[in-house]
Amino acid sequence: MKATKPKVAQTKNTAKINALAIDVRSVDLTEINTPALVVNLFRGVKKPGGATAAVDKALDGAITRLIEDGEIKGSTGESTLIHTFGKIKPERVLVLGLGPQDKFDVQVIRRVSAEVVRFLRRKGISSAATIAHGAGIGGLDPALSGQAIAEGAYLGLYKFSTYLTKNEDSANEFQSLTVVESNPAKAKSIVSGIDLGSAVARAAITARNMVNEPANQMTPSNMALAAQKVAAEQKLGIEILDNAQMKKMGMGAFMGVAQGTDEPAKLIILRYDGDPSNPENNLGLIGKGITFDTGGISLKPPGGMEAMKGDMAGGASVIAAMEIIGHTKPKINVLGVIAATENMPGASAQRPGDVVRAMNGKTIEVINTDAEGRLVLADALCYARDQGITKLVDVATLTGAIVTTLGKACTGIMGNDDALVQQTIDAGKKTGEKFWELPMFDEYKDLIKSDVADMKNSGGRQAGSISAAMLLAEFVDGASWVHLDIAGTSTSEKVTGYLVKGATGVPVRTLAQLAEDLAAITEAQKSGIIGK
Numbered sequence: 001m002k003a004t005k006p007k008v009a010q011t012k013n014t015a016k017i018n019a020l021a022i023d024v025r026s027v028d029l030t031e032i033n034t035p036a037l038v039v040n041l042f043r044g045v046k047k048p049g050g051a052t053a054a055v056d057k058a059l060d061g062a063i064t065r066l067i068e069d070g071e072i073k074g075s076t077g078e079s080t081l082i083h084t085f086g087k088i089k090p091e092r093v094l095v096l097g098l099g100p101q102d103k104f105d106v107q108v109i110r111r112v113s114a115e116v117v118r119f120l121r122r123k124g125i126s127s128a129a130t131i132a133h134g135a136g137i138g139g140l141d142p143a144l145s146g147q148a149i150a151e152g153a154y155l156g157l158y159k160f161s162t163y164l165t166k167n168e169d170s171a172n173e174f175q176s177l178t179v180v181e182s183n184p185a186k187a188k189s190i191v192s193g194i195d196l197g198s199a200v201a202r203a204a205i206t207a208r209n210m211v212n213e214p215a216n217q218m219t220p221s222n223m224a225l226a227a228q229k230v231a232a233e234q235k236l237g238i239e240i241l242d243n244a245q246m247k248k249m250g251m252g253a254f255m256g257v258a259q260g261t262d263e264p265a266k267l268i269i270l271r272y273d274g275d276p277s278n279p280e281n282n283l284g285l286i287g288k289g290i291t292f293d294t295g296g297i298s299l300k301p302p303g304g305m306e307a308m309k310g311d312m313a314g315g316a317s318v319i320a321a322m323e324i325i326g327h328t329k330p331k332i333n334v335l336g337v338i339a340a341t342e343n344m345p346g347a348s349a350q351r352p353g354d355v356v357r358a359m360n361g362k363t364i365e366v367i368n369t370d371a372e373g374r375l376v377l378a379d380a381l382c383y384a385r386d387q388g389i390t391k392l393v394d395v396a397t398l399t400g401a402i403v404t405t406l407g408k409a410c411t412g413i414m415g416n417d418d419a420l421v422q423q424t425i426d427a428g429k430k431t432g433e434k435f436w437e438l439p440m441f442d443e444y445k446d447l448i449k450s451d452v453a454d455m456k457n458s459g460g461r462q463a464g465s466i467s468a469a470m471l472l473a474e475f476v477d478g479a480s481w482v483h484l485d486i487a488g489t490s491t492s493e494k495v496t497g498y499l500v501k502g503a504t505g506v507p508v509r510t511l512a513q514l515a516e517d518l519a520a521i522t523e524a525q526k527s528g529i530i531g532k
C-alpha cells in the first residue's frame with residue numbers, strides 16, 4: 001500500500017461530557033494512530049465500498065474474506081474486531097454493521113454509534129477513531145452524521161453511578177472518539193454537528209439524571225435548583241412560585257395535591273425570549289413534576305412503587321428542553337412551566353370526594369387522589385394561558401393505561417389541533433422519538449362527568465389515557481394544545497441502542513426540535529414561502 005502523506009491535522013477538541021471527548025481530524029484513515037478504527041458495512045454487501053474498501057485493501061482483503069466466510073453480515077450494530085498486526089497504523093479495525101441500506105437514517109447512526117462505543121468499553125478499549133457513517137457514499141449531510149454520532153455515543157455510554165461507592169469499571173471508561181474526515185469542508189460540518197449533538201445529549205442527560213435521582217434527593221426544591229442552574233447557564237429567565245403565591249393565584253387543583261406533603265411545592269417558570277417583538281410567536285412547554293407519587297390517600301400498592309421517583313420526568317424534560325433551546329436560540333418565545341410537588345398521604349392530604357377549584361374557576365371532584373398529575377397540570381396550563389401562551393405542549397407520566405396501550409416503544413400523543421399534533425410527530429421523526437396518536441372524540445367527555453363538580457379526576461377503567469387528556473383539555477381555553485403521555489417511554493427496562501436501563505431522556509430532544517421547527521415554519525410563513 002502506498003503511504004499517503006497525512007494531511008494537516010485539525011485536533012480541535014469539539015466536545016466533552018463526563019469521560020468522553022469527541023474530536024475531528026483530517027488525516028488518512030490508514031495513517032491514524034488509534035487502538036481501533038471503526039469502518040462500516042450495510043447488510044448483505046459482499047464487496048465493501050468507500051472507506052471500508054480502502055481499509056480492506058490495506059488489509060489484503062481481510063474484510064472481504066470475513067464477509068465471504070459469513071462472519072460479517074452487516075446487521076445493525078454487529079461489531080467485528082480485526083487485528084492489523086502493523087499492516088496499517090490503527091491497531092485494530094472494527095467493522096460496524098449498519099443494517100439494510102434502505103432502512104439507513106440518522107436514527108440508525110445514533111443506535112450503532114452507541115452500540116460500538118459500549119462494545120469497545122466492554123473490551124477495555126478506551127479510545128477509537130471512526131469514519132462519519134453515512135457522510136461518504138451514503139450521501140447524508142455530514143453535520144447530521146456528526147450530530148448523530150455524538151448523541152449516540154454520549155447517550156449510549158451514560159451511567160447513573162452517583163450512589164455506587166465502589167465504581168469497579170471507572171478505570172475502564174471510554175474516553176476518546178476521533179471522527180476522521182479527509183475533506184476539510186465536510187470535516188467542518190462534522191465539527192458543527194458534533195457541537196450540536198453534544199449540547200443535545202448533555203441536555204438529555206440532565207433529564208436522565210433528574211429522573212434517576214431518588215425522591216429524597218430530587219425534591220421539588222431541588223428541581224427548582226436544577227432549573228436555576230440551567231437558567232444561569234443558558235441565560236434564561238426564571239421565576240419560582242411557592243405555595244402561598246400559588247394559593248393566592250387560585251391554583252386549588254395543584255394545591256390540593258401539594259397539601260398532603262410537608263415538602264414545599266414549586267411552580268418553576270423558565271422563559272426564553274427568542275422573538276420578543278412578536279409575543280404571538282410562542283410555545284409553552286408544561287411539565288408534570290411529581291417528585292414522588294405514592295398515590296396519596298388512594299395509596300398505590302407497594303410492588304414497584306419505587307418507580308414513582310420518576311413521576312417528574314415530564315418536568316425534567318421541559319427543563320432539559322429549555323437547556324437546548326437556550327443553546328440553539330430558535331426565533332420563538334418559549335415558556336417552560338413545571339408543576340413540582342410530592343403526592344403524599346400526609347395528615348392534611350386531600351380526600352377522595354374533595355372538590356377543588358382550578359385557577360380558571362372550574363371545579364374538579366377528586367375521585368382518586370392517585371390521579372394527581374392532571375390536577376397539577378390543570379393549574380400549570382391555566383398559568384401558561386394567563387401568560388399569553390397560545391401553543392401548549394404538556395409532558396407527563398400521566399397514566400399506567402398508556403403503558404398497557406402502547407408499551408414502551410412510543411409516547412402517546414393527543415391534542416385539539418391536528419397541525420400541532422403532526423408537527424410534534426414530525427419533530428419526533430427527526431429525533432428518532434416515536435409518537436402515536438389516540439383519539440379525543442367528544443364521546444369520551446362523558447367519562448369524566450361528575451354529579452357534584454364540573455368534572456371528576458378519574459374516568460374509571462375505560463380509555464384511561466384519553467379520559468385523563470379530556471380533563472386537561474378543559475384547561476387550555478381555546479389554545480392549540482398537545483398532550484404527551486410519557487409514562488411508558490420516560491424509562492427503559494433494558495439496554496438498547498442509545499438507551500440504557502432507567503431514565504431515557506424522552507422526549508427532550510423532540511421538544512427542542514419542535515421549537516426549532518415551529519420557529520422555521522413561522523419564518524417561512526412571514527416570507528410567503530408557505531401559507532398560514
Ligand code: BES
Nearest residue numbers: 311368370371397398399400401458487
Ligand atoms: N404517575 C402515575 C402514572 C404512571 C403509572 C406513571 C405507571 C408511570 C408508570 C399517575 O399519577 C397515576 O397514578 N395514574 C393513575 C390514574 C388513575 C388513578 C385514574 C393510573 O394510571 O392508574
Ligand code: MN
Nearest residue numbers: 293370371372
Ligand atoms: Mn398517581
Ligand code: ZN
Nearest residue numbers: 290293311373
Ligand atoms: Zn403520578
